[in-house]
Amino acid sequence: MASQRYLVIKTMFLISIAICKGMYSEIPGATMIDLKILFNANYEQISRSVSARGIGSIIGGFVGGFFMDRFSDWSDLLLAVFLTLGGLVFLFVPFVHDLGFLWFVFFATGIASGVANIAINVGVLQMWEEKAAPPLHAIHMGFGVGALLAPLLANPFLAVVADDQKNGTSAGNITFGNATEHYLKETAVQYPFVIIAFLIIGSGIPFFVYQCFHIKKHKTYSHINSEERRKPSLKEMINPATYADGSLFYGCVMFSLLFVYYFMTVGGEQMFGNFVRSFAVDNLHFSRDHASYLDTTFWACFTVGRFIGIVSSKFLSLRFLLITEVTLNFISVTTMDILATRGQSYLWGFTIAQGLIAAPLYPIGMSFGNTLVKISGVCLTLIEVAGSLGDFTFLWLTGKYYNLYGPHAILYGYQASSILVLIVGIFFLIVSCLRKDRFSRSEFASVELPVSTEVNEVKTSNLNNEKDEEIHIVKNY
Structure with a gap:
C-alpha cells in the first residue's frame, strides 16, 4: 500500500509539471498582441523568437533521451535541475527588450522543456510499467489544463486598445511604423511570465527530495539493482532495429512515419493555439477580452478531449480510435477552412470542435506507435524532436505568412497539417493489419519457445536429481 501511495503522489507531482509546461507553451499565444506592443515588433518577429523554443526542445530531447536510457538512476535530479534553470531563464522573457535576446531566452527554456518531456514520460513508464496507460493520459491532460489556465492568468494584465471600447480616456499610444493605436490600459504582460516562472521552479523542488530517497534506496539494494538490467550500448540505442524486432528497414520506416505524424500534429496544434486569438481580433474583429475567452475555450475543450480519450481508450480498439481521430481532424479542419471566416459564431463553433478533436491525437499516436515499435527513451526523443521541429517551423512560417x-495563412497551414496526419494514420493502420502488433508477435514467440525450454530444463533437473539419489543409495548400501 505504501509503495502504491508513493507512485500516486509522485505521479501527481509529474502532472503538476505537465500543467506548468502547458502554461509555458500557451502563454506566448495568449500574450502575442501584447508582446508586439512591448517589443514594438510585428507577428513575424515575435513568432520567430518564440519558435526558438522548438530548436531548444530538439537539443533537450537528445539530452533527455540519452540520460534517461544511460543514467536512469539520476532522472529525478536531472528533471529538477533543468526545471529550475528553465524557470530562472523564463523570468527574463518580458524584461530583455531585445528580440535577439528574446530568441535566446526561448531557446534556453526550450532545452529545459525538452528534457522535462522525456523525463516525465520515461518516469511514468518506469514507475507503472504495464499499467502506465492511465497515468500517461493524465499527464497529457495536465498539459491541456495548463494551456487552459494560461489565458485566464494573462487576461487581467493585457492592454486594452481604444478600438475595443467606445468610451474611455486614452492612457497612451502604440506606434507600429506609420500606424498609431490608442489604448486605454497599458500592458503589464511581464507579470504572467514571472508567475509561471516561479511555478516552474516550484514544481521541480520535490524531485530534489525524490533523488535523495532514490540514492538511499540504491545504496541499500545495490546488489539487486546491479543485476536488474543491462544498460544498452550507444550503438544499440541509436539503431532502429533495436526497437523493431531486429528489422532495420521496418524500424526506419516506422520512425519516419512517427516523425511526420508528430511534426504535423504538434505543429498544427501549436500554430492554431498560439494564433487563434490574433486571428479572431484581426479577421473577425473580436474584442481582446472575447478573443481571450475564445483562446481559453479552445484549451478547455482540448482538456476535455484528452479526458474523453482516457475513457474511450478503455472501451474501443486503438485501430478504431486512430482512424476515427485522424479522419475527424481532417474533416473539421477542412470545414473550418471553408466556413470559419463567415462570422464570429462560426469561429466559436469550430474552435470548440477542434479543441475536442485535436486533443487525443498526441497520446493516441504514442499508444498506437507502441504497438508497432518499442517506445523507449530514444523513441521518445524522436517524438520530442519531431514535435519541436513542428512547433518551430509552423510558428515561424505562420508569423511570416500572416504578415x-x-x-x-493560419487556416491554410492547419489544412496541410491535417492532410498529412490523415495519410500517416492510414499508413499506420495498413502496417498494423499486415504485421499485427508487436505484443501479439512477442506473445507468440514467448509462448512457443520458452515453455519447451523450461520443460526441458525441468526434465533435465529431475533426471540429475534422480541420478544423485541413486548414487547416494548405492553408496549407503
Whole structure:
C-alpha cells in the first residue's frame, strides 16, 4: 500500500509539471498582441523568437533521451535541475527588450522543456510499467489544463486598445511604423511570465527530495539493482532495429512515419493555439477580452478531449480510435477552412470542435506507435524532436505568412497539417493489419519457445536429481 501511495503522489507531482509546461507553451499565444506592443515588433518577429523554443526542445530531447536510457538512476535530479534553470531563464522573457535576446531566452527554456518531456514520460513508464496507460493520459491532460489556465492568468494584465471600447480616456499610444493605436490600459504582460516562472521552479523542488530517497534506496539494494538490467550500448540505442524486432528497414520506416505524424500534429496544434486569438481580433474583429475567452475555450475543450480519450481508450480498439481521430481532424479542419471566416459564431463553433478533436491525437499516436515499435527513451526523443521541429517551423512560417497574406495563412497551414496526419494514420493502420502488433508477435514467440525450454530444463533437473539419489543409495548400501 505504501509503495502504491508513493507512485500516486509522485505521479501527481509529474502532472503538476505537465500543467506548468502547458502554461509555458500557451502563454506566448495568449500574450502575442501584447508582446508586439512591448517589443514594438510585428507577428513575424515575435513568432520567430518564440519558435526558438522548438530548436531548444530538439537539443533537450537528445539530452533527455540519452540520460534517461544511460543514467536512469539520476532522472529525478536531472528533471529538477533543468526545471529550475528553465524557470530562472523564463523570468527574463518580458524584461530583455531585445528580440535577439528574446530568441535566446526561448531557446534556453526550450532545452529545459525538452528534457522535462522525456523525463516525465520515461518516469511514468518506469514507475507503472504495464499499467502506465492511465497515468500517461493524465499527464497529457495536465498539459491541456495548463494551456487552459494560461489565458485566464494573462487576461487581467493585457492592454486594452481604444478600438475595443467606445468610451474611455486614452492612457497612451502604440506606434507600429506609420500606424498609431490608442489604448486605454497599458500592458503589464511581464507579470504572467514571472508567475509561471516561479511555478516552474516550484514544481521541480520535490524531485530534489525524490533523488535523495532514490540514492538511499540504491545504496541499500545495490546488489539487486546491479543485476536488474543491462544498460544498452550507444550503438544499440541509436539503431532502429533495436526497437523493431531486429528489422532495420521496418524500424526506419516506422520512425519516419512517427516523425511526420508528430511534426504535423504538434505543429498544427501549436500554430492554431498560439494564433487563434490574433486571428479572431484581426479577421473577425473580436474584442481582446472575447478573443481571450475564445483562446481559453479552445484549451478547455482540448482538456476535455484528452479526458474523453482516457475513457474511450478503455472501451474501443486503438485501430478504431486512430482512424476515427485522424479522419475527424481532417474533416473539421477542412470545414473550418471553408466556413470559419463567415462570422464570429462560426469561429466559436469550430474552435470548440477542434479543441475536442485535436486533443487525443498526441497520446493516441504514442499508444498506437507502441504497438508497432518499442517506445523507449530514444523513441521518445524522436517524438520530442519531431514535435519541436513542428512547433518551430509552423510558428515561424505562420508569423511570416500572416504578415504577407493575412490571418487566412493560419487556416491554410492547419489544412496541410491535417492532410498529412490523415495519410500517416492510414499508413499506420495498413502496417498494423499486415504485421499485427508487436505484443501479439512477442506473445507468440514467448509462448512457443520458452515453455519447451523450461520443460526441458525441468526434465533435465529431475533426471540429475534422480541420478544423485541413486548414487547416494548405492553408496549407503
